[in-house]
Amino acid sequence: MASAKEAVRLASRLCQEVQRQLSAEERVDKKDDSPVTVADYGAQVVVAWTLQRADPSTRLSMVAEEDSTELRTPAGRPMLDRITALVNSVVAAAAPGEVLSPEQVLDIIDLGASQGGPSGRHWVLDPIDGTRGFVGMRQYSVCLGMLQDGEVVLGVLGCPNLPQGPVGDDDGATGSAQRLSGDADVGCLFFSERGQGAWVEPLQNAGDAAPAQVRVAEVTEGAEARFMESVESRHSSHSINAALARELGVVRPPLRMDSQVKYGLLSRGCGTIFMRFPPATYKEKIWDHAAGFVIVEEAGGRVTDAAGVRLDFSKGRFLALDRGIIAAPPALHEKLVAAAAKVAPKA
Ligand SMILES: Nc1ncnc2c1ncn2[C@@H]1O[C@H](COP(=O)(O)O)[C@@H](O)[C@H]1OP(=O)(O)O
Ligand SMILES: [Mg+2]
Numbered sequence: 001m002a003s004a005k006e007a008v009r010l011a012s013r014l015c016q017e018v019q020r021q022l023s024a025e026e027r028v029d030k031k032d033d034s035p036v037t038v039a040d041y042g043a044q045v046v047v048a049w050t051l052q053r054a055d056p057s058t059r060l061s062m063v064a065e066e067d068s069t070e071l072r073t074p075a076g077r078p079m080l081d082r083i084t085a086l087v088n089s090v091v092a093a094a095a096p097g098e099v100l101s102p103e104q105v106l107d108i109i110d111l112g113a114s115q116g117g118p119s120g121r122h123w124v125l126d127p128i129d130g131t132r133g134f135v136g137m138r139q140y141s142v143c144l145g146m147l148q149d150g151e152v153v154l155g156v157l158g159c160p161n162l163p164q165g166p167v168g169d170d171d172g173a174t175g176s177a178q179r180l181s182g183d184a185d186v187g188c189l190f191f192s193e194r195g196q197g198a199w200v201e202p203l204q205n206a207g208d209a210a211p212a213q214v215r216v217a218e219v220t221e222g223a224e225a226r227f228m229e230s231v232e233s234r235h236s237s238h239s240i241n242a243a244l245a246r247e248l249g250v251v252r253p254p255l256r257m258d259s260q261v262k263y264g265l266l267s268r269g270c271g272t273i274f275m276r277f278p279p280a281t282y283k284e285k286i287w288d289h290a291a292g293f294v295i296v297e298e299a300g301g302r303v304t305d306a307a308g309v310r311l312d313f314s315k316g317r318f319l320a321l322d323r324g325i326i327a328a329p330p331a332l333h334e335k336l337v338a339a340a341a342k343v344a345p346k347a
């Protein structure tokens, strides 16, 4: 756990640095039209490097989002050089004297090409979840999980722009990062090991405050619930969520936030429901849910597909899901699955 937390802390620091100085040239659009920045690659390198260094005798098996294909082309070279410089600024602080070459950076990125599966130990990484939020100066998270024989047994979620205290409806909005980042009470690190509960501590300056155990809210009625969803309606249907919320009698407006920070907020009772209904053609990846899944379960919540089936991380890089994802405290979760059968039935 210590090296996983250290890895996420270091990667989060790199991301914060880049978000501060983000410029258009540092962003390219991938084939699926999703953006990727130097920070996505850099954070993946920093996490893989930290974990491999903590256990040098075993070759790391990691299921991670980014690969080096674009960076190995001539057009990708300036970006590779920028990533290498960024990574070395973090490496220098963690291991004085150590310097990575661009070729080593490419090879470390490709440590993330594991297929995962039902046996053995595999790390699961989304170096930046919510890249659209990251470039839009909103919320994002660095998400690291670990699979042991197909079960998520560890999760760490670094949320650099998330307030440690109450979260307002505007804290996920465009530009909120300028307002929030740098404040001493902003930045959360959620973590959990299977069977050990879920915990949160400040992302930076750890040691200033003891970790606090978190629990999902004890809410059983929709009227008391605050539901959370994507900022981007192309990632998750706002209208299905609104129909489900209506069915449950939810009165508060949705809290819109990018990335797995929503799982973190659910685990600490700040939001009570998280629902995600992507387009039918979209295949969910395990790195988009692994860390948040174990944290919410260990905080007493349930995370399933729309049919109420617990997420299964043992099937490789993707999740096989019925329609979407519903995460909530048990009593509300049961009502939401019943409502989904009515409002968003299986096609
Ligand atoms: N077309 C898409 N449909 C659904 N989800 C997407 C799509 N493109 C990217 N994503 C992923 O949705 C997640 C963000 O969800 P949210 O909308 O809740 O922030 C991210 O994992 C993001 O990937 P990425 O990790 O590259 O940012
Ligand atoms: Mg991406």
Ligand SMILES: [Mg+2]
Binding pocket: 126, 128, 129, 130, 287, 288
């Ligand atoms: Mg993601």
Ligand SMILES: [Mg+2]
Binding pocket: 040, 065, 126, 127, 128, 129, 130, 131
């Ligand atoms: Mg990502």
